Amino acid sequence: MSENQEWLALMIGNTRLHWGYFVGAILHKTWDIDRIQKWEIEENINVEIVVRKLLKNTLETQNIKLNHQMPLLIASVVPQQTALWQTYPWSDMITLDKLPLQGLYPTLGIDRALAVLGAGTKFGWPVLLIDAGTAITFTGADVQKKIVGGSILPGLRLQLSSLIAGTAMLPLVDIPVELPPRWAKETATAIQSGIIYTVLAGIKDYIVAWREEFPEGKIVLTGGDRTLLLTHFKKLFPELGATIIDAPEVIFWGMAKTWHQISQV
8 A cells, every 4th residue: 555545434334424534544534424315316327426426525525636546445334325335436345354353253343343443453452442323332352352242232312312212201302411410300301310320330330340351451432422421421430531542533543454454465
């Protein structure tokens, strides 16, 4: 891989498209956009043309020129979106078998695998990667870069919306910017309290368990809700909170590591 090679990384997530622009191994810019909806593509229209136009447009918003045959490295957890972006002729897919990790299992999400790879590559192994996105996931890897396992639970917004979907009388509430009172005296605040305090307690429990098994292990936090959760976590558990590394770009570091592996083949 040339040090001046421009290339793009696309992580197709459950909610949005996450983009990274690289020159060689250096990540210069990241941004998010909404996913392509089926209704945006008319019948009898060449999908490749639509995708190229969308790619060109999103790059222009970042003052990046779509150069001829610019490589696009894709990772995805949404098969329908994957098929659309693979119509770009210079795209390549990241699959689990391409990652320099051990202990991978077939149902492990590529987003989790890439994020823990990026975290370990950047900060060292062992590492526990906590991703606070649509789902909240915990993924651990040991000093041999072997996945030791993890867990998945609904993210903050999913937990809030599930109460509305499954009940008749509970109101829709926002994620609390400030920590709500633990013992709430009205329903909306009680929902916020129930969700935020149990999530924070769960994060603490996983960190404590990780530290017992891997005392020198790093703890890295990423995902769209990481800032809010980390702010609340530090208020409740300041000592543990001080050990958490805030790393919004961790998944792109994992993609860069994988791109380097692929380009050397």
